[in-house]
Amino acid sequence: MAKTNPGRFFEDYSIGQTIQHAVPRTVGAGERALYHALYPARHAIYSSDAFAQACGLDAAPLDDLAAFHVVFGKTVPDVSLNAVANLGYAEGRWLKPVWPGDTLRSVSEVIGLKQNSNGRTGVVYVRTTGFNEKDEAVLTYVRWVMVRKRDADAPAPEAVVPELAKTVAVEDLVIPEGLTFDGYDYDLAGEPHRWGDYEVGEQIDHVDGVTVEEAEHMMATRLWQNTAKVHFDTSARPDGSRLIYGGHVISMARALSFNGLANAQMIVGLNAGAHANPCLSGDTIRAWTEVLDKAETSVPGVGALRLRLVATKGGAPFELRGEDGKYLPEVLLDLDYWALCPI
Amino acid sequence: MAKTNPGRFFEDYSIGQTIQHAVPRTVGAGERALYHALYPARHAIYSSDAFAQACGLDAAPLDDLAAFHVVFGKTVPDVSLNAVANLGYAEGRWLKPVWPGDTLRSVSEVIGLKQNSNGRTGVVYVRTTGFNEKDEAVLTYVRWVMVRKRDADAPAPEAVVPELAKTVAVEDLVIPEGLTFDGYDYDLAGEPHRWGDYEVGEQIDHVDGVTVEEAEHMMATRLWQNTAKVHFDTSARPDGSRLIYGGHVISMARALSFNGLANAQMIVGLNAGAHANPCLSGDTIRAWTEVLDKAETSVPGVGALRLRLVATKGGAPFELRGEDGKYLPEVLLDLDYWALCPI
Amino acid sequence: MAKTNPGRFFEDYSIGQTIQHAVPRTVGAGERALYHALYPARHAIYSSDAFAQACGLDAAPLDDLAAFHVVFGKTVPDVSLNAVANLGYAEGRWLKPVWPGDTLRSVSEVIGLKQNSNGRTGVVYVRTTGFNEKDEAVLTYVRWVMVRKRDADAPAPEAVVPELAKTVAVEDLVIPEGLTFDGYDYDLAGEPHRWGDYEVGEQIDHVDGVTVEEAEHMMATRLWQNTAKVHFDTSARPDGSRLIYGGHVISMARALSFNGLANAQMIVGLNAGAHANPCLSGDTIRAWTEVLDKAETSVPGVGALRLRLVATKGGAPFELRGEDGKYLPEVLLDLDYWALCPI
The missing domain is CATH 3.10.129.10 (Hotdog Thioesterase)
Incomplete structure (x- = not known):
């Protein structure tokens, strides 16, 4: 056998x-620290127990x-x-x-x-x-x-x-028990922009870029106990390259989106997502966002932003598809998600 | 002075x-998380407190x-x-x-x-x-x-x-206090194979491979506070290469052996080991196992498997030595250990 | 906006x-483990809760x-x-x-x-x-x-x-509450040299070297949530190189200084510091120290050493400046700090 x-x-x-x-x-504490070492993650509610507690949570999740x-x-x-x-x-x-x-x-x-x-x-x-x-x-x-x-x-x-469903309905989003943005500290969070400051159709270039390395994406992918051979074994693909786990690109792009979306604190819904093109070691990942929708939630003061997060390995921001309707070759990720933001 | x-x-x-x-x-929690980031480790008793508790331990060691x-x-x-x-x-x-x-x-x-x-x-x-x-x-x-x-x-x-001693005698193996496999969940552990399913002489190709990088093996070796210069300093060896700590190869091979030996949960004895050839950055580590012996232990339901774990950087599985009796040049490690497995 | x-x-x-x-x-525990993975840090008071407790602290800080x-x-x-x-x-x-x-x-x-x-x-x-x-x-x-x-x-x-101030005055150094070196274990600390064994003007070559990699310095710099683009983005500098965060060099040099200064346990003062030349991936960092001053502190048995810590990427130890008074091109760091050492 x-x-x-x-x-x-x-x-x-x-x-x-x-x-x-x-x-x-x-x-636990080890995965949290590694997440910060692998991605430039700065959303305060995940970085600080004290900040999370001020938002009504027991600790930083x-x-x-x-x-x-x-x-x-x-x-x-x-x-x-x-x-x-x-x-x-x-x-x-x-x-x-x-x-x-x-x-x-x-x-x-x-x-x-x-x-x-x-x-x-x-x-x-x-x-x-x-x-x-x-x-x-x-x-x-x-x-x-x-x-x-x-x-x-x-x-x-x-x-x-x-x-x-094309998108998760706002009424189906689950707001974490106890969450409140009533005492929200915008200085500590890093930006002054509230839910009301974002408009549907608005586009944000997140400006920063990270050139990725083999050791990093393999450590990340192992950390999640993802065993797909193409991420680890240079003999698994004809050209000897290791394909970077799509989730690594998601996390990198989301972390980069702090710069302009520092208050889009918690992801609560994933509407859609496409890994448009492969990402390889040496690529420099950048990100831009388009505000697709916004809505109030069942919790006063807690708004929801529906965001398109696009990761690229080159090209100009805000360009997604070619004339043929296909993703441009430099687009890595097209993700559609809901995040919670103080109103 | x-x-x-x-x-x-x-x-x-x-x-x-x-x-x-x-x-x-x-x-603590940091070393545990880093171990998972550095190696594709999946043995459930070390991955999950809940699984370890179901096996009679206080937590995942x-x-x-x-x-x-x-x-x-x-x-x-x-x-x-x-x-x-x-x-x-x-x-x-x-x-x-x-x-x-x-x-x-x-x-x-x-x-x-x-x-x-x-x-x-x-x-x-x-x-x-x-x-x-x-x-x-x-x-x-x-x-x-x-x-x-x-x-x-x-x-x-x-x-x-x-x-x-050529091997550690079965009666000298120490079974962790409280360990039981009575409520063992094979679905959660990842494979159905019990101690009784393995035969002496059986060989298992663990199939997966990991191409190793400088940053990873140096982080691992530092994590263990191993200070040998050859692992870190490109000027320490004439060819400028950094020799990978043999223990890194041991951990990589053991983690890869999950695929086929998911229930060989805990290592309790090390009978012998040879670092047959040097491992360098860029090598793709694979592993195969031969079942050398099996025995019941003093704890009902807990069996011991004596396993030869071989790591390679190429070549075919199950080939260990050349006609001259020497290790083949692609063999990195020949390790002989005892692991505990549900009967 | x-x-x-x-x-x-x-x-x-x-x-x-x-x-x-x-x-x-x-x-927490994750950051501690990562610090050990990123640097060859061995000062016992930060490595071991038990050692720190023997020094009067609640745990390893x-x-x-x-x-x-x-x-x-x-x-x-x-x-x-x-x-x-x-x-x-x-x-x-x-x-x-x-x-x-x-x-x-x-x-x-x-x-x-x-x-x-x-x-x-x-x-x-x-x-x-x-x-x-x-x-x-x-x-x-x-x-x-x-x-x-x-x-x-x-x-x-x-x-x-x-x-x-050119230097922090000894009387302004804050000794951590409860710190005592009365039961100090030199075997566990790693070296026998006490405060009294160091002389002003003494120079120590820390001997070991570490060749640094992109993945490591980026993980470290992200871990500290340092967002400077030049550390991460190969398009941020004309030559496509990523500049290594100066603090990475500080930590690497300090960790290397264990070899000769194992008992210079805690840093309590930073008098001055210069990042003399850029550090890039592939550089091999070495370190040497000059004892600049020494003093007793307000706590009996706890001495202070004022140390010049120099990191280099080549050249001979103990050479700092050229005839023009400028730092030699291979000097990376010139740091002047106070550390606490058992008398």
């Missing part, structure tokens, strides 16, 4: 299947994207080891902060399957939920990936394509 | 000498190899600063888990000395023991190294070569 | 101005330079984003240890302004103080930087150049 995990192929998924992903993980990466990383051996492409995200919601000492595990349900016309690959849709050690859901999102078939002659399953 | 440490030379050792190694170290590296690192300034080669390990036993907050220190006793026939070097055997802040021994092992003489004309000491 | 921070220009400062720097930061970097990092967006050069330090005093769990913030007061004769730049002097979450000052120092003018035609302010 072969004991190593070859990953699942398209035929191995069926609608309704539930996958308990392996290797629970306790996170783990960065919302670190929580995402831990939950996501667990799914890789079961969902994307044989993936050809990571196609999209939808209906992502952060349900509870992750505190130092929490132990996270992930469960996925297969909610869609569609074989491609070439007969060699298919698209798998999973809804993944992360749980803490009290079995409370902390995060849920849908992801779909293109996966190889083991056997091109295997019959196609009945196509099921889930209907997914 | 010169104040810097020139390291000890062969003449500076005598049989029975006890060396109190410097710089005790408190380990520090990875057994991290404990080894901390204890080992302290010995370098006293034992191997002038070492020409790290020749072997024997009689290694983990005696107590290392918990976050523990402070470790190391003590070595010189148990063997043998001058080489060239008169310029000699072999020093030390038995090193790591202690926690309660002066409880947590780890012990024998290591022997080839050390330069300060003065080739100094007389040779009487040769003393200790008799060392 | 542009929302990104362009940094302040010379005209934006006025005497007496107080700047509340943004993004408080909680530090965060390394004094890590505390400095966190406090310093917060000032960068407000003080040195448009700086041409970091000119000097003075009157630095560590006032309280920083403990794991402390939250640090920084406040600066502008105490000097002097436009340069070229009309395009000016020198800004700030006194920066770091506070913990109890609003206790933990560190204070003066720094002066050369900053660009936004508009060369803007009128020059009245020149104010503060009178700064």
Whole structure:
């Protein structure tokens, strides 16, 4: 009996299947410090216990994207080891902060399957939920990936394509229990701009850039226990390059967006996301944001901003697609998320 | 009086000498997180407090190899600063888990000395023991190294070569207090293979590979406060390369062995080990395992697997030595250890 | 309204101005571990809770330079984003240890302004103080930087150049509450040399070297939330190189100085400092020390050593300036500090 995990192929998924992903993980002060070493993260609510307490929380939670990466990383051996492409995200919601000492595990349900016309690959849709050690859901999102078939002659399953919300509705955003911006200190947060200062359609160039290195992205990707070979092994791709985990680009771009969005404190919804082009060591990542929408939430003083966050490895800010409608070659990421901001 | 440490030379050792190694170290959540960032470590008992508690422990201990590296690192300034080669390990036993907050220190006793026939070097055997802040021994092992003489004309000491056990006897393995695999969750652990599923002689190719970088191995080696110049200083070796600490290869290979040995949870014995060839930045480390032996332990449900873990930087799996009996040039590590596995 | 921070220009400062720097930061076990991974730090009082407790402290504090970097990092967006050069330090005093769990913030007061004769730049002097979450000052120092003018035609302010002490007087050094070296364990500390063993004028070559890598210095600089573009972005300087944060060189040199100064345990005063030449990835950092002064302190058994710590990227030890009085091109750092040492 072969004991190593070859990953699942398209035929191995069926609608309704539930996958308990392996290797629970306790996170804490070490993951928090590493997150700050790997990304220029400065949002105060994740940096300072005192600031978080002034916002009604018990302490600084783990960065919302670190929580995402831990939950996501667990799914890789079961969902994307044989993936050809990571196609999209939808209906992502952060349900509870992750505190130092929490132990996270992930469960996925297969909610869609569609074989491609070439007969060699298919698209798998999973809804993944992360749980803490009290079995409370902390995060849920849908992801779909293109996966190889083991056997091109295997019959196609009945196509099921889930209907997914274009965006998470504001009323479905979960505001962390106790959160208040009533005593918010804009000096300590780093910028004076409130929710009311942002206009739909406004674009912000985040100005700063970071040239990325092999050692950094591998440390980050391992930290989240993401095992995809292409990130680590120069023999896994024909050109000998290591593909940088898309989540590394997400975190880098979000951290860079502090400069102009310092008060977009907490990510609570993930509407959509595309990894437009591969990122490699030596690329200099920059970011810009477009305000897509804004809304008040159920908590007085807490507003929500819907933001398009674009990461690039060159080119001018605010350019996304070419005349053919395709992403420009220098665009790395197009992410659509909801963040909470003092009104 | 010169104040810097020139390291000890062969003449500076005598049989029975006890060396109190410097710089005790408190380990905790930060070292745990860094271990996960530096190695693709996924054994659940070290990753999750909740999983470790379900196995009867108070919390996830520090990875057994991290404990080894901390204890080992302290010995370098006293034992191997002038070492020409790290020749072997024997009689290694983990005696107590290392918990976050523990402070470790190391003590070595010189148990063997043998001058080489060239008169310029000699072999020093030390038995090193790591202690926690309660002066409880947590780890012990024998290591022997080839050390330069300060003065080739100094007389040779009487040769003393200790008799060392070929393997640690199963009855000498210490099972951590309280450890039980009765409620073991194979889904969360990541693989279904039990102790009974492994056969003596079975070989496992761990499939994955990691291409290593300078920044990573230096961070790891510093984390263990290992001060050997060859790991850090490009002017220390004629070709300008930095030699990667052998322990980095051990940890990388052990982490890679998760894929096929996810349930070989805790290392409790180190029977032997050889760093067959040097590892340099840019090498892609892979690993394979051969099951050398298996035995039940004093604790019902807890089995022991004796495993040969081989790390390579190329070549085919399961090839170890050439026709001349020497290690193949692509073999980095040949390690013989005992791990605990649910029966 | 542009929302990104362009940094302040010379005209934006006025005497007496107080700047509340943004993004408080909680530090802990993660930062401690990362400090050990990034630098070969071995001073026992920062490495071991048990050792620190034997010296009368509650636990091992965060390394004094890590505390400095966190406090310093917060000032960068407000003080040195448009700086041409970091000119000097003075009157630095560590006032309280920083403990794991402390939250640090920084406040600066502008105490000097002097436009340069070229009309395009000016020198800004700030006194920066770091506070913990109890609003206790933990560190204070003066720094002066050369900053660009936004508009060369803007009128020059009245020149104010503060009178700064050449060195911090011994009676102004703050000995951490409870500190005692009465039960000091020289074996565990790593060297036998006491305060009485050092002579004014004595020079120590710290022997070891570390070749630095891009990934390391960027991780360190991000960890301190220092946002200066030149450290991260290869497009920020004409030659595509990333300038290494001067504080990275300070920490590397101080850690290397363990070899010969293992008992110069705690830094309590910063008298002066110059970043003599830029440090780039690939440079091999070495260090040497000259004992400039020594004094007893108010606490029996606790002596102070005034030390010149020089970091180089080549050349011979103990050479600092050329015949023209300028720093030799291989000198990176000339730092003048007070450390506490058992008498």
